[in-house]
Amino acid sequence: MKKYFYILFFLFSFSFSDLINPENASTLNYIHVLFEWEQESYASTYNFQLDTSLNFNNPIVDINNESLIYIDTENINWETTYYWRVRPVDINGASGEWIDTLSFTTGSTRSNAYSINYNDNQYSNGVTIFSSFFNYYSAMIDQNGDEIWNTGSSELVYYNTDFNGQLFGCQLDNSLEHNIPGVEFDIDSNILWQEPNEDFFHHELIKLKNGNYLGLVEELQPGPVAPGPWSAQFQAIGYLADGVTPELFWVGDRIVEWDKDTNEEVWSWSVFDYYSMQDYDIEGETWYQAFYDGRYDWTHVNALYPVYDENDNIESIYLSCRHLSRISKVNYESKEIDFNLGREMASGDVNCGEDIGFSFPHSVTVLDNGNIVTLDNGNLSTLWLDTEYSTSRALELSVTETENSCEASIEWEYSLPEELFGFASGNVQKLDNGNYLIVTVGDGGTALEVNTQKEHVWEGKLNLQLPNGAVYRASRLSGLYPISYSVILNDAIIENNNNYLEVLNNDSVANFSITIYNEGSSAEQFHWEIGQESGDTEYLNPGENFIINNNQNLFTNQELLSLGQITISLTPKNRIDLKKDITINFIEVQCDGEFDCSGECNGDAYLDECGQCMCGLNSDPDLYECDDDDECEQGCDGEWYSDLSELPIEDECGICNGNGITEGFCDCNNNIL
Known part of the structure; x- marks a missing residue:
């Protein structure tokens, strides 16, 4: 079962409540409303409901949302009180308890436009x-x-x-x-x-x-x-x-x-x-x-x-x-x-x-x-x-x-x-x-x-x-929320508002990743920093996401355990004031079986004949260092090659890596006809 951690920020102050925005019993002077909430451990998606009744007998909105923000631009009217709630849904589709139920009221229009x-x-x-x-x-x-x-x-x-x-x-x-x-x-x-x-x-x-x-x-x-x-x-x-x-x-x-x-x-x-x-x-x-x-x-x-x-x-x-x-x-x-x-x-x-x-x-x-x-x-x-x-x-x-x-x-x-x-x-x-x-x-x-x-x-x-x-x-x-995004720390455990990742005590390359979701109405690019390394995401259109992982092999598991924690910084290119620093704490976990070549405990990744770690049926290449595209082939010399441009093959004369029939000759014995 996957575990998740979230980081979320926009124009509002970061909150440690379970449901963050809109605040309970608030009055809003807009009807395009951004809803945000904290991530729950073990959640794969979130069930969001909105209604004018506290009973939620017939919700106006009832959706499952992968990220931590939902923006409604179609269902909310002026001068109305609404109730909203969120619950986690795990990878098997089972729903957890409702995190909370909050309310808000919309104000009045000002114009006659x-x-x-x-x-x-x-x-x-x-x-x-x-x-x-x-x-x-x-x-x-x-x-x-x-x-x-x-x-x-x-x-x-x-x-x-x-x-x-x-x-x-x-x-x-x-x-x-x-x-x-x-x-x-x-x-x-x-x-x-x-x-x-x-x-x-x-x-x-x-x-x-x-x-x-x-x-x-x-x-x-x-x-x-x-x-x-x-x-x-x-x-x-x-x-x-x-x-x-x-x-x-x-x-x-x-x-x-x-x-x-x-x-x-x-x-x-x-x-x-x-x-x-x-x-x-x-x-x-x-x-x-x-x-x-x-x-x-x-x-x-x-x-x-x-x-x-x-x-x-x-x-x-x-x-x-x-x-x-x-x-x-x-x-x-x-x-x-x-x-x-x-x-x-x-x-x-x-x-x-x-x-x-x-x-x-x-x-x-x-x-x-x-x-x-x-x-x-x-x-x-x-x-x-x-x-x-x-x-x-x-x-x-x-x-x-x-x-x-x-x-x-x-x-x-x-x-x-x-x-x-x-x-x-x-x-x-x-x-x-x-x-x-x-x-x-x-x-x-x-x-x-x-x-x-x-x-x-x-x-x-x-x-x-x-x-x-x-x-x-x-x-x-572009909209009321041009730049808005949420960030999930994949496979994390959340406890007392701290973010934990379980790490095996070995020298395998550490597997951690975050997913950035562009929730805003404008395309945006994000600058990231992990340790001494940094880079930029591609521009994300509204609704797109991007995964940043340890593909630079910055850390091994043992190095992370030695450090205890690291900080990942994310900055929107067009709103540097919305920079967010994400601190990850690492805890050691023992494997009750064997590690596969990707570093996953009891995983099914395997080494092919070229020595490459290949993903098994249950492996996730986004989380573990394995390859899901096997390009290993055996050459005519009996050796195995992962670079197919170097693969030796027999020529038309049956010679391994031979030159074949050269110009001026017409058979494999160099006899001129």
């Missing part, structure tokens, strides 16, 4: 997360427009994600001087990190590959009231408005990198240091707004995108500057601007892209090929592009850097219809299947999926507020 499916076959798989700035909440909907997650009563606004399960945004907190601090949060609306709140944070928060956080804060410096049609209004209330005298605060932006542990600022970049104050908007009515606000919203940077080198060090940062209608690439090390793309202004600092004509852009991402994807809000499209009405566009731009300059062109574009014009916020995401998700405040907030032929595939109607719903951003995620 729905969807329109134009082409099911071209939909890029996953769920769509969006956020609302008027109501301060975030939610996810599936392809059918059904809400599957929200932030509950927490006033969290989604900004960004790493697409691997980490969520970033802001939280309304009116007790603070700066009332929408940047935060990292999880699907249960727990705050995992918050920026220091020393300045007004806005628009963007990104977790860098080094673990630090990158975001935007306001920075104010005095400047003049620029000359223009608005000058008389300013002069009427006492300003000189001469274009020279610094008498009005200009609001700029500073990019800040915060240390993940100390929250200290470790790097920053200010628009006041690298943009010219000769450049400002004169057509978008920002100066008229300044008259009412008492300060000038100069740059309004609204998006960042870091690019890394081959060693995962930041190489550059792209930024979207709304009020200068500009996208800039900043060298991280020197802080100098590599190029400015967009509308030329008085300084002459723009290098390329003026003919593209985007205005008041929002969002910026950089594809693997270097192309830039952005949303052109198009506030000035009637002036700059002579459009019939104010038109927002999704743009993919090809940019080629030249010496001290650049060249830019439109690789792909889609102009939204008039009713979907988005004067503010929004974004564009290029999806895994090549489609584009275009997000706009138009028509109450809309997320529109369009294919490369500009055909509508799917439309999410977010119903936030008419005519312009304050959707900030939306993104297509």
Whole structure:
């Protein structure tokens, strides 16, 4: 009978209870639910049941599951109480006792969103997360427009994600001087990190590959009231408005990198240091707004995108500057601007892209090929592009850097219809299947999926507020649980939360293995370390598993008994914070019979004529060092060979390993005919 040990971890804290997640009597703000439990000794599979009745007379779900996680995406509804339980099933199909029975209740929906499916076959798989700035909440909907997650009563606004399960945004907190601090949060609306709140944070928060956080804060410096049609209004209330005298605060932006542990600022970049104050908007009515606000919203940077080198060090940062209608690439090390793309202004600092004509852009991402994807809000499209009405566009731009300059062109574009014009916020995401998700405040907030032929595939109607719903951003995620996995230590005994393997006291190569199950909705690769050895698994698609064993012959049984225990480390490549160290304790077991050649007590593996250890009918090559593919053959010289490329055979003249009839001869006696 096989014995198993489990290791399990995801976005939740490791628990020593038998049933781990959801916690008993918890309230969940989602209906795609991940269930997890500890492994039982002697279990081959687990019987999982879910019901709305504590009696389980007619379970909604009744399945046998090989691993330690089950994710239900189809059977759970909002505002309902559920009960769940798990029991082990051994290799012979016999069920053990129920480990426990727990309950949970689902909360209420937050949105009134729905969807329109134009082409099911071209939909890029996953769920769509969006956020609302008027109501301060975030939610996810599936392809059918059904809400599957929200932030509950927490006033969290989604900004960004790493697409691997980490969520970033802001939280309304009116007790603070700066009332929408940047935060990292999880699907249960727990705050995992918050920026220091020393300045007004806005628009963007990104977790860098080094673990630090990158975001935007306001920075104010005095400047003049620029000359223009608005000058008389300013002069009427006492300003000189001469274009020279610094008498009005200009609001700029500073990019800040915060240390993940100390929250200290470790790097920053200010628009006041690298943009010219000769450049400002004169057509978008920002100066008229300044008259009412008492300060000038100069740059309004609204998006960042870091690019890394081959060693995962930041190489550059792209930024979207709304009020200068500009996208800039900043060298991280020197802080100098590599190029400015967009509308030329008085300084002459723009290098390329003026003919593209985007205005008041929002969002910026950089594809693997270097192309830039952005949303052109198009506030000035009637002036700059002579459009019939104010038109927002999704743009993919090809940019080629030249010496001290650049060249830019439109690789792909889609102009939204008039009713979907988005004067503010929004974004564009290029999806895994090549489609584009275009997000706009138009028509109450809309997320529109369009294919490369500009055909509508799917439309999410977010119903936030008419005519312009304050959707900030939306993104297509692979699922609510992109990276989730469980690990089983095969043949283990679990006692008091310790993991034991029985080891024979001999010098045979030790047989131990672990099985990794990818439970998440995204493909993932895992890095493993055993002693001084390490390696990587192949990429595992959702639902696949991978076995790591002692096939490097790292340890003999006696070495393991001498060590007493070893630690196996596993790290998901895209979520290093989910690293898990598995400690295995080894106990000696005596064999009451004989060891076979694979090291199994009373096993039926055998040595073939070549001296190879071959698996018997009951041997498991994944657990023991035996071969189930016998390639041993006897040569004409009477010897046995395992390398068949070296196997000697008789030639046509009957000579062992002979040359046969050579060129110029016609018989085996070398007689020329």
